[in-house]
Amino acid sequence: MARKVYIDNIPLEQALEKFMEALQKKSYFVIEEEEIETAHAQGRILSQAVFARISHPHYPAAAMDGIAVKASMTFKASERNPVKLKLNQDYIEVDTGDYVPREFDAVIMIEDVNFTGEYAQIIKPAVPWQHIRSIGEDMTAHDMICPAFTEIGPEEIGSLLTAAVNKIKVVKKPVVAIIPTGTELTSYGSEHMAPGEIIESNSRMLGGLSTSWGASYIQYDIIPDDKNKLREAVINLKDKADILVICSGSSAGKEDYTAELISEMGEIIVHGIAIRPGKPAILGIIDNKPVIGVPGYPVSAHLVFNLFAKPVLYRKQKRSLPEEDHIICKTSRKISSPMGVDDFIHVNIARIKNEYIAYPLNRGAGITTSLVKSDGILHIPRGNEGLNAGDKCHITLKTPRQVIDKSLICIGSHDIALDILRDLLFSRHNIRLISNHAGSMGGIMSLLREETHFSGLHLLDPQNGEYNLSYLKKYLPQKKWLLIHLAKREQGLIVKKGNPLNIQKLSDLTNPDIRFINRQRGSGTRILLDYLLKQQNINPELINGYNREEYTHLAVAAAVKGDTCDVGLGIYASAKIFNLDFIPIAQEDYELCLLPDLLSESQIDLILKVIKDQDFIQKINLLGGYDLKETGHIRYEN
């Protein structure tokens, strides 16, 4: 089993510089132009300066509605001695924009004229050339309207058409050819997938990024892991495209032909870059065209494409890279980072007490939702070991500040009701809710550190069987907080449809043939489980899978459904969603704890309003397993 694992580890800037220099040497960045209609040029970049072809106005034009006169005939006009002018002899009527013929040299406003039949009476002399727009007042023929490399917007279109410039030379849109490769890939239309099949979605994401950078893109069919087929694709595309992107196949797995092929057909400039994620990226050149091998993991592909394709595409079009907005944040937790790499971490950002806090998202390179949720990117440069909780850091913003400034964050236990709350807050009130699943104890800790506006909690107190209150009183005795009831919900064992293993009670879990899946430590469900196990004298060590953890109710149900386990503890709604069986174990209180010091009164009112809304209640009722009699009730105010 021979595998090549010899990829480099070149620093980021050096990799980019080498790539750019190599392309420069091949005269890759020479501007290519095409002529297009001005009317359809929005967003395009001029390749040459543009000059007016006619003057505007191209004739002396009335600047007012009124009459055109010969000024010298009015010089003696006064209230006592009005001057009388005859139509079509001494004056003509003109509207704004009308031509003022050569025999006239002034326009008098309609308001200053008294008409009697065909006579106009004037009581004030006109100054020569008054209210006449001179030829070229806006632009003179041959005036430069825009220098080369101006981006054409609606205003430029208007002005250029006015200047009779109906066609313009613009920079050709670079074409990005994207070749997805991998025998495991299946195109996104397919409905039923075997285990091991992966939906190919990277090419559409990279295509979308290309579009937003002014390029167009060609999406090629999926190429299986076959070097010859990949070679054919490259040969097919290399004359049609300005940049080739081979998606996946850039790491050192056994089926990775990309690097081999690039070095056979051209040259590899860099293979292996000291970045995380995205290390196995390839930068190469075939026939004077850049070729980028991006790793298959979407988050890696996204980063590599941003770091390398973006600057190439901008420079190819002679566009300046758009200005980035940066923000200084406090990190919500320790973030470790290997010394040797430039590390890029997607984060959520909320503003709490006028301070911005960055919450790192799941760092897995396969987590597409981290790209969707991301408010910005935290870049930890090489030579740093990471950040401690509370350290200041610079974030490159993706979400506009105005959105962040009015975002709410809820860290704590996950419930599907929070998604419904998130949807309603955003669609009705344009307030974004960041929902971060850290378990109930994680929520308590975030409340304590004032790093969340509110938390979802379901923490059973084994002493009295009561939920949440005793924990809050213990951990947050000095703080102001509001405890709002959201729902009573059923917890139980989620098992396969028809319950083939005949699981009936918790003690059945000690059967070593039954594969259990647990929730993470600190989650309310885990605390509930441990309480019940203790109560029933069941030794957790005897449960097969007690140490295997998932983070949400839906993930537990998905694992049962996908047969990576046989049973898990979770809420009724998630069993129902996946069409699984459910053995009730307990009913619990799921509540929200709000910190009034971190929220405005109107924010608190809004949260209460949405929670009490019939739409909210109805949508949760549809999920099943919820008792909503007390929803919105303020149970305690500290």
Next chain:
Amino acid sequence: MARKVYIDNIPLEQALEKFMEALQKKSYFVIEEEEIETAHAQGRILSQAVFARISHPHYPAAAMDGIAVKASMTFKASERNPVKLKLNQDYIEVDTGDYVPREFDAVIMIEDVNFTGEYAQIIKPAVPWQHIRSIGEDMTAHDMICPAFTEIGPEEIGSLLTAAVNKIKVVKKPVVAIIPTGTELTSYGSEHMAPGEIIESNSRMLGGLSTSWGASYIQYDIIPDDKNKLREAVINLKDKADILVICSGSSAGKEDYTAELISEMGEIIVHGIAIRPGKPAILGIIDNKPVIGVPGYPVSAHLVFNLFAKPVLYRKQKRSLPEEDHIICKTSRKISSPMGVDDFIHVNIARIKNEYIAYPLNRGAGITTSLVKSDGILHIPRGNEGLNAGDKCHITLKTPRQVIDKSLICIGSHDIALDILRDLLFSRHNIRLISNHAGSMGGIMSLLREETHFSGLHLLDPQNGEYNLSYLKKYLPQKKWLLIHLAKREQGLIVKKGNPLNIQKLSDLTNPDIRFINRQRGSGTRILLDYLLKQQNINPELINGYNREEYTHLAVAAAVKGDTCDVGLGIYASAKIFNLDFIPIAQEDYELCLLPDLLSESQIDLILKVIKDQDFIQKINLLGGYDLKETGHIRYEN
């Protein structure tokens, strides 16, 4: 001659509020949705929350290249007692992303395995579920990926396709129907225009704005001033469009049927708004659809469309209006404003000594180039009389800060060479040059007030016949400045081709049948003229047109060409461009005066580099009438 001049003067916010309320009452803002392919949804707005249709991964997947094993078989592995596993029995090979079948529960990295034939040797125990991505690690089926009204970007496309969401419901793109109206209008393809004909370019500008706000647009043919034809157009379009825009025809000129038609077919909400420009705008409703009558002047049309169509279109799509960037500037000169209106003024902005200065652009409502040049809009609210020079003001930015921060400004005399300098600075060095024609004395004043980085000057000292130096020494004795020679150029009388009036010398201008056009006071050319007239004892009062002023050499030539005058004083190049005759009068020095205190060394070097560049020299030589022997020579350093 009956004209209706009874339009209102309603305050801006009140007009917008009345319009929005009226539309709201007609249920205009109810969301309309359509289903489209996710892959082509970039830039669209979700009309409903979207939930994952499958989990990702949808199977337990290897997170590393390596081997899949049963963890329990490796528990006893150590360096001393390696565990030997047999291929396809105890282990299988897996690449990243591969399915890990049910019989295995851990993946060991390739680097930690020693292969001998079909045996794999392990020296470290594997932890159950290590290096396996669990089902739904990214997203679980039924997870909410995006709430309603999220804007779809490349990342959302990637994530939704991964979630097997191949189609989504989005907000329908509103359709803007634009109807240009006016008998004087001609469509922009036409090459030869009679005096009085105007190129219709507003509709493309407004269409471009609509596009940038997420709408699409229909461009209708030009309708002459005929109420029935306009009615036909409205009937044709009103079911196809979500908003009707009638361009021009909204003032009180004699051919303005727009208001009449709207009130016949529907209702007028507002006619006449206390804004400048754009007062005669009409806001109406026909059949539950908004109708906006925008004035014909392009700057007015642009403002009215921004103030009224933009908020309607954004709200119709449930988009938030994009965040605007504001900047505090010092005004370069007094700006008067009528008390009763909200006044909007386009300005250029440069940064000088860490202060932003706003330079008002030509305020004419017909000046399309002011929209192209504009860096931002200064809004002077009702109840203010304007600003004094040096007053602070808030500007809504159009040009990004980073572009403004590295812009250079040159206020002073105009020469075509400055356009060439502007083109080269921008296209080669990405530095924008703002060129402001204020005449040579205007340039001196701007240098004195440190409101310009440099100035173009050609000021004759009548005492010694020398150019520029004596003025600078007199007005800027204490300041540091550099005087750089740009060109010697020929000034002379610009007359019609063939010189039909046989003008030979300055004294010919006293012939009352010869129509002269002058340059503005303070311009070098005016100073030259006055010097020569005095020298030759010619009384300016005897010159027909001595008081009629133009601001550039090209404008003077355009006036001669367009026969609004017979002769003007200007440079050879502008006569040549317009194919006119030229009678030489004088050769003068056109020079640049730079203020080193306002420029970095590298900026000065760059200006000198471009000026000395062969490309620059060649382009000016082509214009004719320039002597460039000393171009780039630093004549004096103060």
